[in-house]
Amino acid sequence: MTGDGPGRQGGGLTTGEVARRLGVAPTTVRSWVRRYGLGPVPHTGGKHRRWTSEDFARLERMCALTTTGLPPSEAARLAREQAAPVAERTPQRSGATQGSGATHLGARAGLPSGDVRQECRGLARAAFRLDPCALDELLTSVITDHGLVAAWTEVIMPTLQVVGRKWATTGEKYEEVEHLLSWHVVGALRRSVPPAPAGRPAATTLLACVPGENHTLPLEVLAAALAERGMPIRMFGADLPVEALVEAVHRTGPAAVGLWAQSRATASGPLARRVAAMEWGVRGARRRPVVLTLGPGWAGKAEPGLQCPSGLAEALTALRSAVGAAGRAGDRPVRAEAAPEGSGAASGA
Structure with missing residues (x-):
């Protein structure tokens, strides 16, 4: 089976896609699978894991609970018991549409709105967790996949706006989140372009x-x-x-x-x-x-x-x-x- 989409037999998301949408490193997802039994159920045939909507909802719930300060083991237990309804949390692939509550961030540069929404959420979660490794990985990925201009316009800038609104509506909490995210954005931007060639530039x-x-x-x-x-x-x-x-x-x-x-x-x-x-x-x-x-x-x-x-x-x-x-x-x-x-x-x- 090719696994081209959630609706096909053998389909679903790869571990890398799940990690990206949750704003964590793939190694973190694999660690949660190994320690807390939150992996795809049942396992699909073939070499690689594929995550169904139910699997993703369960792991998304755990990820959200860890941001509140719960230990991962307790968050995993609650996620297994209280996973949100699938209809509210179905992950979408390219070209998929979201429900009426979606923010259509992809309209300007043509990125599928579902993917943009998921990438923004993943990046914001990594920022609120103050997770530098995940931020670097996610920012590098989105710039590589979409190009610098689209990555900034469709994903990075909207995420910064989300963080800014959170700061403004919570009594000026989370300022450290905005600073960390901005610093990692600058690092990702500088890593994304080759060094300037030697010699005196022409028109600069x-x-x-x-x-x-x-x-x-x-x-x-x-x-x-x-x-x-x-x-x-x-x-x-x-x-x-x-x-x-x-x-x-x-x-x-x-x-x-x-x-x-x-x-x-x-x-x-x-x-x-x-x-x-x-x-x-x-x-x-x-x-x-x-x-x-x-x-x-x-x-x-x-x-x-x-x-x-x-x-x-x-x-x-x-x-x-x-x-x-x-x-x-x-x-x-x-x-x-x-x-x-x-x-x-x-x-x-």
Whole structure:
């Protein structure tokens, strides 16, 4: 039997699929099977285990109970006695639909909503358990399976939103969950792209948070997506001071600059205009960067002549266009000689 789906004879989920949906490592599932007898019943023929809806419901119940602090042995006993009705907990494969209570997170990028919902739940459970190994495994898997942009849009960002809502509705509990999840997301993003090639990049993109802005995660996603596409970047991270930003632009001559602001309080129109007005290069062939104002902080603060993409896909398109135009024009970054103190080049005026 091929086991292509739960409805076929010999079908069901593999142990790896079950682990992914529950937000645990496959070794943890196998350990629960061995210690507490929660494996597939009855065993199917063939080399690999297949989990039916009843099997999954029982194990899902145990997983939920362990998050409340119950010892695994007690959680397993209760799961065997009080497994939830199958109709409420049937695991779905690709293309399957969920009940009326499902959140259709897959609509934007075309991922099947059932799979997205299960992956979000698994990732959230691993985060609330503060399970670093499971987080790394799940994040790597979802990025590998779906690609970085779809993984962020359909699974990772919705999971972060779930954690944020939990924090906001429980008297600001679970802040540690959000911090751990964010840290592991950054690690997974950086592992997902190859290292930058040696040598001086051609047309590059400079990314930085504006002064006073410390929310770097969305900018990390954009940096990883650009690197995934082979586009050179320089990432300066959180809270880059004004003069440091100006000096970085002056020294590297980027084709494009992305300025991230999470809050309206940090979004600075004068700073964006100052960067957009900077010039460098030999006299008679001066160049300026394309400046993108990124993030919700810029909402309602559009700057004339500057692009303000509404999301990750739009930002990627705009940056690829800017870098491509620079490349077609033979525009290579030229490091300017150190300008005298107070000169226009150094100040960006």
